[in-house]
Amino acid sequence: MNNQIFEDIAAVGIVPLIVMNEAADAAALAQALCAGQIPVAEVTFRTAAAREVMYEMAKSCPQLLLGAGTVHSIEQARMTLDCGGKFVITPGLNPKVVDWCLSHELPVCPGTVTPSDLEVALDFGLSLVKFFPAEAYGGVKTLKALKGPYAQLKFIPTGGVNLGNLKDYLSLENVAAAGGSFVPDEKQLSARDFAGISASCQALQKQVQSIRSARAA
Numbered sequence: 001m002n003n004q005i006f007e008d009i010a011a012v013g014i015v016p017l018i019v020m021n022e023a024a025d026a027a028a029l030a031q032a033l034c035a036g037q038i039p040v041a042e043v044t045f046r047t048a049a050a051r052e053v054m055y056e057m058a059k060s061c062p063q064l065l066l067g068a069g070t071v072h073s074i075e076q077a078r079m080t081l082d083c084g085g086k087f088v089i090t091p092g093l094n095p096k097v098v099d100w101c102l103s104h105e106l107p108v109c110p111g112t113v114t115p116s117d118l119e120v121a122l123d124f125g126l127s128l129v130k131f132f133p134a135e136a137y138g139g140v141k142t143l144k145a146l147k148g149p150y151a152q153l154k155f156i157p158t159g160g161v162n163l164g165n166l167k168d169y170l171s172l173e174n175v176a177a178a179g180g181s182f183v184p185d186e187k188q189l190s191a192r193d194f195a196g197i198s199a200s201c202q203a204l205q206k207q208v209q210s211i212r213s214a215r216a217a
Contacts, residue, residue, distance in 0.1 A: 009065055012065070016041055025189070031194070037205040038204065054079075054083035054085050071088045077106060081104065089109045089156070090109070098126075109126075112131060136159060139169075143174060143175065154174055
């Protein structure tokens with residue numbers, strides 16, 4: 001399976017978690033993320049509007065690296081494809097969902113927290129997994145411990161990741177990107193300040209690149 005989509009997301013370094021109760025501003029948000037140089041959106045199935053939000057985002061901004069999060073079922077994975085989504089991220093490792101995604105060439109990043117989860121992910125041939133809920137399960141300390149026996153895996157930590165600890169996570173070699181609801185800023189989104197969202201994203205992207213430059217030095 002071509003995992004170029006995850007390589008592109010890793011290059012960005014941030015996975016914005018999108019939770020919207022209606023799709024009215026979905027197109028504007030998609031454009032703001034792209035303009036802000038963080039052209040990634042994980043639209044969660046936590047609201048009834050998720051399907052419409054994905055559809056509007058995909059239509060408005062085709063270059064957006066758009067996918068679905070909080071995917072619990074094959075039906076939700078199918079909806080992701082139908083709405084123009086390009087990847088699936090799940091909170092846990094559901095073998096049926098992973099198998100369906102792989103068989104339909106839909107890149108999937110399942111949630112993991114234990115070595116047993118990681119063994120299952122390796123059996124599926126995966127090289128990227130979500131680490132969730134990151135802070136509750138030891139955060140940076142746990143990811144450092146997992147690097148030795150699972151050096152072939154990269155992680156997207158989510159859950160408790162924020163602007164305050166972002167540097168700690170992105171400084172780890174086995175972290176491909178960090179996910180969270182700190183992007184877009186909730187207050188800016190509520191105020192429909194899409195120019196502000198773009199500016200915040202640009203500033204954050206500079207921070208990401210600075211962290212990675214320091215990591216590579």
